[in-house]
Amino acid sequence: MQGETGKSSSETQRESPDDTTVSAESGVSANGAPGSESPQPAPAAAPTSAPGTTVQSVSPASSDKRSLTDSRLWIILGVLLLFFLLLPLLAAASANITQRGALADVQQETVSLIQKVSPSVVQVQSKSAVRGAIGSGEIFTSSGYIVTNSHVVHGFQDYSVLLADNRTIPAILVADVVEEDLAVLKITADNLKPLAIGDSSKVQVGDFALALGSPLGLAQSATTGIISALNRSGTEITSQGPVTLRGMLQTSAPINPGNSGGALVNAQGELIGIPTLAAVDPSSGAAANGIGFAITSNHAQEVLQRFER
Secondary structure, eight states: OHHHHOOOGGGOEEEOTTSOEEEOOTTOOTTOOTTSOOOOOOOOOOOOOOTTOOOOOOOHHHHHHHHHHHHHHHHHHHHHHHHHHHHHHHHHHHHHHHHHHHHHHHHHHHHHHHHHHGGGEEEEEEEOSSOEEEEEEEEOOTTOEEEEOHHHHTTOSEEEEEOTTSOEEEEEEEEEEGGGTEEEEEEOOSSOOOOOBOOGGGOOTTOEEEEEEOGGGOTTEEEEEEEEEEEEEEEEEETTEEEEEEEEEEEOSOOOTTOTTOEEEOTTSOEEEEEEEEEEOTTTOSEEEEEEEEEEHHHHHHHHHHHOO
16 A cells, blocks of 8 residues: 555665566656656676577687697697707717717827836847847836847847937847847846836737837837737748747737837736737738737746846
8 A cells, every 4th residue: 555655656666576676766667658768778688598508608818828728738849849859969969079088088098008108118229330220129127128039139249229218328238049039138227117017828819009119210109909819920031040939919000120129018008029020911022011920028028037137
């Protein structure tokens, strides 16, 4: 009833049949009757889907985020692919650096070895009234005993030794064993450095070998190679006829005239042989490259002990 409400029409609210609250203002019909002002536009209805169909809207922010994630994934895949493509190159570069370092180490070790052995290797100068010869030798003892080949000193009368420090010292012939092509000289000088003597019975094929001497008169020359074979035999012509030397070491270190009587040493700088012969190519009569023979250090030591006094 109107008498019971006590409210003006402008403040009246009523509920619609569907429980939606509708506000009515003064002069406005709730049902949009003629003569009323135009009603306010109703809010847009939410999109509907067909029965049984689920519709999900995607906001622009979510789409951008997924695109960014995809881009990062492709970048990561690209970096990984590039890494695997460059991996062989990186490995090769690393191997080259390692190899250069190893070669540098070997080179320095060889230099150090030559510097260690050279002071113990001498040039032997033999003279007579009409001719002369140059060979090599090594200092066996600090008292001045020097071992060389017989064919370096045989048939001569005057001898001298050129040391590594350029001193020339007169020498006397202590022993000349033609049948074994070994000889012993004796000098008197200070600051002599004897060469360490190795055990030639322990030498193996493939061992490093360094030859020092005066090939063609070029003092303090060094050549390198390996031990190519053991127990080789060779024959040479002497004043007493053909002499066959047995039990020699074969080496690939170049051996030339003047190397005779010099030093063949191992990687520790120990004497293992005395270069004596170079192989001859039977087809040409010339020396065969890379095939030289050395009397073992053990045998040379035995000869020295016979005459040392």
